[in-house]
Amino acid sequence: MYDFLISITMPEKKIKQALVEAANVSAKEKILDFGCGTGTLTIMIKEFQPEANVAGIDVDVKILNKAIEKSEDKGLDIFLIDYDGTHLPFQDNRFHKILSCLVFHHLDTTKKKIILAEIFRVVSNNGKLYIADFGRSKSWLQRTLFNIIRGLDGFKPTDANAKGLLPELISEAGFANVTINKSFKTMFGEVQIISAEKYNLINN
Numbered sequence: 001m002y003d004f005l006i007s008i009t010m011p012e013k014k015i016k017q018a019l020v021e022a023a024n025v026s027a028k029e030k031i032l033d034f035g036c037g038t039g040t041l042t043i044m045i046k047e048f049q050p051e052a053n054v055a056g057i058d059v060d061v062k063i064l065n066k067a068i069e070k071s072e073d074k075g076l077d078i079f080l081i082d083y084d085g086t087h088l089p090f091q092d093n094r095f096h097k098i099l100s101c102l103v104f105h106h107l108d109t110t111k112k113k114i115i116l117a118e119i120f121r122v123v124s125n126n127g128k129l130y131i132a133d134f135g136r137s138k139s140w141l142q143r144t145l146f147n148i149i150r151g152l153d154g155f156k157p158t159d160a161n162a163k164g165l166l167p168e169l170i171s172e173a174g175f176a177n178v179t180i181n182k183s184f185k186t187m188f189g190e191v192q193i194i195s196a197e198k199y200n201l202i203n204n
């Protein structure tokens with residue numbers, strides 16, 4: 001149902017494709033899809049680079065079971081795991097790249113900060129973060145349309161998105177070169193593709 005609804009209301013494939021293109025995953029890289037849901041993006045990453053080591057994580061076991069079913073149907077070797085929603089069950093510096101699509105507007109600002117700190121911890125030095133999520137649009141219409149999602153998903157979790165603060169929160173977590181690379185106008189407001197880098201001054 002989620003897959004169907006999102007496919008008719010959003011340029012979902014284009015947004016996920018833009019994330020995959022931005023990440024440009026290489027063979028042997030370790031990749032995490034944060035908040036992977038039913039695994040659509042996770043599968044796209046693995047299909048883009050079958051030699052990569054791809055994992056997806058989510059808090060919702062039911063949704064995750066759907067992702068497992070989809071990846072097994074395609075015969076793909078993807079590691080899918082649930083967790084407590086706060087502490088990522090991975091060692092420091094584990095992943096070369098972390099991607100995330102339409103997850104952060106579900107997290108209130110305090111949770112966004114906790115999760116971004118966790119993501120910063122588990123991404124490797126010189127590793128990259130790619131997020132697609134709602135941001136503050138220059139267009140009045142797009143800002144107004146985002147209120148539909150805010151009404152549905154809650155005003156608290158979407159607050160930093162509506163104010164355009166997600167890039168700032170990413171920087172505050174320690175990431176450098178935080179950039180909005182692309183944006184998509186949708187029926188529910190503007191979705192932005194943000195990239196960032198964990199730049200270790202000591203090693204560079």
Ligand SMILES: C[S@@+](CC[C@H](N)C(=O)[O-])C[C@H]1O[C@@H](n2cnc3c(N)ncnc32)[C@H](O)[C@@H]1O
Nearest residue numbers: 035036037040058059060063085101102103106
């Ligand atoms: C709108 S769906 C997007 C799913 C997927 N990324 C996609 O684009 O198809 C949001 C997802 O975020 C997950 N989520 C919510 N809070 C989370 C958290 N703290 N950590 C990880 N995932 C979370 C939900 O369970 C849900 O699967």
